[in-house]
Amino acid sequence: MSITRRTVLASATLIPLAAITKAQSPATTLSPDQRQTLDALIDRLIPKDELGPGAVEAGVGDYIDRCLADYLAAEKPLFLEGLSNLDVYCLRTQKIAFATLTPAQRDAVLTDIENNQAPNLRGFFNRVRRLTLEGMFGDPVYGGNKNFAGWDLIRYPGAKLAAGPEDQSMKTPPKPYRKELYGAGANHGH
Amino acid sequence: MATNLKPTDVVVVGLGAAGGVAVLPLTRAGLKVTALEAGSWMQPSDFKADEIHNNVRRRVTTGTKVWDEIPTFRTSPDQQARQGAAPTMMNAVGGTSIHYYANSWRFHPWDFKVRSETLRRYGANAIPKGSTVEDWPLTYDDLESYYDTIEYEIGVSGKAGNIKGFINPKGNVFEGPRSREYPMPPLRDTEFTDMLQASARKAGFSPHRSPAAINSQPRDGRSPCAYHGYCDTGGCHVKAKNSTAVTTIPAAQKTKNLTIVERAHVTRILTDDNGKTTGALYIKDGQEFFQPAKVVLLASYTYENVRMMLLSKSKAFPNGLANNHGQVGKHYIGHWANREVTALFPFDLNLWYGANAQGVVVNNWADDSFDHTGLGFIGGASLTINHELHPIAASSMPTFNRAPQWGAKWKKFVAENANRWVGAYAQCNSLPYENTWLDLDPEVKDKLGDPVCRITSGPKENEPRASAHAAAKAEAWFRAAGAIEVITVPNTVGPNLSTHAVGGTRMGAKPESSVVDRWGFAHESPNLGILGGSVLGTHGARNPTLTIQALAWRTAEHLVKNWKTLAG
Numbered sequence: 001m002s003i004t005r006r007t008v009l010a011s012a013t014l015i016p017l018a019a020i021t022k023a024q025s026p027a028t029t030l031s032p033d034q035r036q037t038l039d040a041l042i043d044r045l046i047p048k049d050e051l052g053p054g055a056v057e058a059g060v061g062d063y064i065d066r067c068l069a070d071y072l073a074a075e076k077p078l079f080l081e082g083l084s085n086l087d088v089y090c091l092r093t094q095k096i097a098f099a100t101l102t103p104a105q106r107d108a109v110l111t112d113i114e115n116n117q118a119p120n121l122r123g124f125f126n127r128v129r130r131l132t133l134e135g136m137f138g139d140p141v142y143g144g145n146k147n148f149a150g151w152d153l154i155r156y157p158g159a160k161l162a163a164g165p166e167d168q169s170m171k172t173p174p175k176p177y178r179k180e181l182y183g184a185g186a187n188h189g190h
Numbered sequence: 191m192a193t194n195l196k197p198t199d200v201v202v203v204g205l206g207a208a209g210g211v212a213v214l215p216l217t218r219a220g221l222k223v224t225a226l227e228a229g230s231w232m233q234p235s236d237f238k239a240d241e242i243h244n245n246v247r248r249r250v251t252t253g254t255k256v257w258d259e260i261p262t263f264r265t266s267p268d269q270q271a272r273q274g275a276a277p278t279m280m281n282a283v284g285g286t287s288i289h290y291y292a293n294s295w296r297f298h299p300w301d302f303k304v305r306s307e308t309l310r311r312y313g314a315n316a317i318p319k320g321s322t323v324e325d326w327p328l329t330y331d332d333l334e335s336y337y338d339t340i341e342y343e344i345g346v347s348g349k350a351g352n353i354k355g356f357i358n359p360k361g362n363v364f365e366g367p368r369s370r371e372y373p374m375p376p377l378r379d380t381e382f383t384d385m386l387q388a389s390a391r392k393a394g395f396s397p398h399r400s401p402a403a404i405n406s407q408p409r410d411g412r413s414p415c416a417y418h419g420y421c422d423t424g425g426c427h428v429k430a431k432n433s434t435a436v437t438t439i440p441a442a443q444k445t446k447n448l449t450i451v452e453r454a455h456v457t458r459i460l461t462d463d464n465g466k467t468t469g470a471l472y473i474k475d476g477q478e479f480f481q482p483a484k485v486v487l488l489a490s491y492t493y494e495n496v497r498m499m500l501l502s503k504s505k506a507f508p509n510g511l512a513n514n515h516g517q518v519g520k521h522y523i524g525h526w527a528n529r530e531v532t533a534l535f536p537f538d539l540n541l542w543y544g545a546n547a548q549g550v551v552v553n554n555w556a557d558d559s560f561d562h563t564g565l566g567f568i569g570g571a572s573l574t575i576n577h578e579l580h581p582i583a584a585s586s587m588p589t590f591n592r593a594p595q596w597g598a599k600w601k602k603f604v605a606e607n608a609n610r611w612v613g614a615y616a617q618c619n620s621l622p623y624e625n626t627w628l629d630l631d632p633e634v635k636d637k638l639g640d641p642v643c644r645i646t647s648g649p650k651e652n653e654p655r656a657s658a659h660a661a662a663k664a665e666a667w668f669r670a671a672g673a674i675e676v677i678t679v680p681n682t683v684g685p686n687l688s689t690h691a692v693g694g695t696r697m698g699a700k701p702e703s704s705v706v707d708r709w710g711f712a713h714e715s716p717n718l719g720i721l722g723g724s725v726l727g728t729h730g731a732r733n734p735t736l737t738i739q740a741l742a743w744r745t746a747e748h749l750v751k752n753w754k755t756l757a758g
Contacts, residue, residue, distance in 0.1 A: 045596040051605050071247060107597065114595070129596060137581040138242040153601070154608035156542055156581040159239040161427060162416035163543035168577070170381040170540050181239055 063135030063144030082124030206285020209489030210434025229281030284435025348401030402547030525690030549576030569619030710745030
């Protein structure tokens with residue numbers, strides 16, 4: 001076993017290995033098809049481009065999947081209905097499922113939803129957009145914001161426990177602080 | 191069948207911002223106090239630098255029972271009220287003082303005599319239509335020494351603008367006279383707060399730094415603020431925020447006269463046939479207990495104070511505790527406060543770190559500090575612009591009609607601008623109205639089967655006008671600071687559920703129009719004291735906690751001085 005930061009921390013605090021393994025693979029709940037549809041959607045909300053990773057690359061799908069498995073389990077049926085309605089709408093208007101549309105076609109579908117052309121999808125769309133922001137810009141411990149992609153994008157210098165005067169300067173931006181405060185198997189937020 | 195416990199001198203229901211203050215003068219005087227708190231102690235390790243933990247999942251503010259007790263809301267009596275989405279209170283030792291912004295304001299002298307001052311200066315027609323506003327039964331001067339006591343007991347940082355009439359433009363020049371300087375200087379100045387102060391002066395305003403119950407320097411063996419940017423809705427990991435859980439409650443424990451019962455869910459206040467309270471009934475870990483006491487101090491959040499009284503029916507009070515005049519729930523005020531003006535700058539602001547209470551405030555357009563002749567409203571709003579921006583909130587920014595809400599263009603927009611925007615927080619002087627009150631919901635119940643509190647809040651004219659007037663001043667301030675876009679989303683409907691909910695058991699001279707007397711004791715039940723926002727008769731243009739705490743201390747001190755009369 002290679003010596004990683006996690007194993008060092010774990011041995012230092014005597015966390016049983018089983019607990020770490022569990023923390024490293026949190027429960028997910030979406031089927032591969034459902035996850036594919038979700039990824040196809042969040043990819044259009046925050047696409048990968050010259051500015052950096054998009055929602056898919058930043059692990060927003062993992063964030064949402066984990067939420068639905070745990071914290072938002074009660075919301076899961078409604079969420080799945082939304083995913084399903086999205087495909088129904090695409091099959092009706094484009095003859096193929098959402099995930100198999102080209103990016104431009106997917107954008108057109110999302111624009112329809114925004115313009116209330118598919119009114120039963122508006123609430124779902126808003127919810128996915130909100131969860132995408134949470135996954136992209138929230139703490140990486142929840143599965144999203146991988147490699148701090150979200151924080152790099154908006155120049156958030158990073159979560160830390162104390163900030164000095166230099167960190168609050170407008171004219172001289174603080175150096176990014178890119179360490180996970182709550183990683184390494186911390187049973188955090190549950 | 192409830193287990194009868196050993197009698198105590200005073201039972202305090204709720205050990206939060208108000209009850210947590212009152213226990214100190216009581217226990218110092220040697221009274222035996224039992225505090226019944228629905229929540230538990232929280233530790234610094236419960237508090238995280240994590241927006242999802244604090245603001246999305248509300249892990250700090252979610253108590254043991256608040257989710258079942260969220261009030262319902264409607265805007266007119268012919269509607270069915272709907273339950274709110276999230277609680278505005280919490281259960282823990284220290285209560286909401288654990289996670290609040292800790293802005294610690296004195297109310298303006300005008301707030302205590304809105305009615306008589308308005309009549310004097312503008313005439314009877316200037317009193318807003320439908321308002322039930324009365325002068326408080328005490329003045330700012332009556333409360334001054336208690337404000338001072340709280341500022342020094344819990345620790346407030348700030349800069350005085352008026353010490354015994356001597357005006358210092360570095361502080362709030364509009365404030366009522368205070369007897370001495372704050373115990374600590376304001377939280378750290380930054381390039382941003384410097385810029386805001388300079389631009390406010392350029393616009394002709396009188397800016398100053400926010401007063402905060404946060405240590406700006408080491409105090410009582412506790413650390414100064416770490417400025418890490420997770421103060422809002424989070425507790426303090428270094429105990430620099432002066433919640434009652436780290437200040438007055440531990441001090442009261444040192445007297446050995448305070449017993450704290452955690453996880454005590456109080457269900458009723460009991461009374462004898464003469465209308466005197468006899469103690470509190472509560473459930474803890476599935477068991478029911480009765481705590482007898484000579485005096486009951488009800489000290490929960492406004493919605494719960496009112497609900498507890500309306501639920502506590504008895505032979506002496508068939509319509510609820512101390513409610514034979516039908517005043518419990520009346521004169522409720524949801525604070526008219528919002529971030530309605532938002533600005534975009536052409537340079538990075540770097541607001542991420544710091545604390546909400548690390549702000550700059552303009553008070554020129556609040557209270558009666560300017561001539562209202564011909565304006566069509568009384569009062570106004572304070573304006574605050576402050577540090578502390580979290581990344582999810584930052585990326586949820588308005589796009590100022592410069593970008594869509596998603597996709598590559600949105601990504602480019604937030605990449606550039608999430609670090610370049612800020613809102614101004616306008617808090618209005620807010621009044622009680624006939625069309626706005628609290629009662630029990632006829633349908634929605636908590637887990638025990640007791641109805642939750644129902645808010646009925648009808649339309650108002652005065653507050654939206656005052657708010658719009660102040661919003662225009664906020665725009666001028668932002669423009670003077672170099673903003674390239676300013677948008678105003680007018681607050682025309684006011685709050686539904688409020689974290690600044692006051693009134694409902696207001697303080698007054700007569701039982702026909704108020705519930706408690708000028709000392710905070712019920713007109714109809716002499717050994718029942720009420721602490722908390724529910725006793726306020728008006729809401730000032732600023733955060734209410736310090737006023738609530740000053741009143742709580744005053745009520746407790748009055749009880750100590752008049753123990754034989756009140757407890758006899």
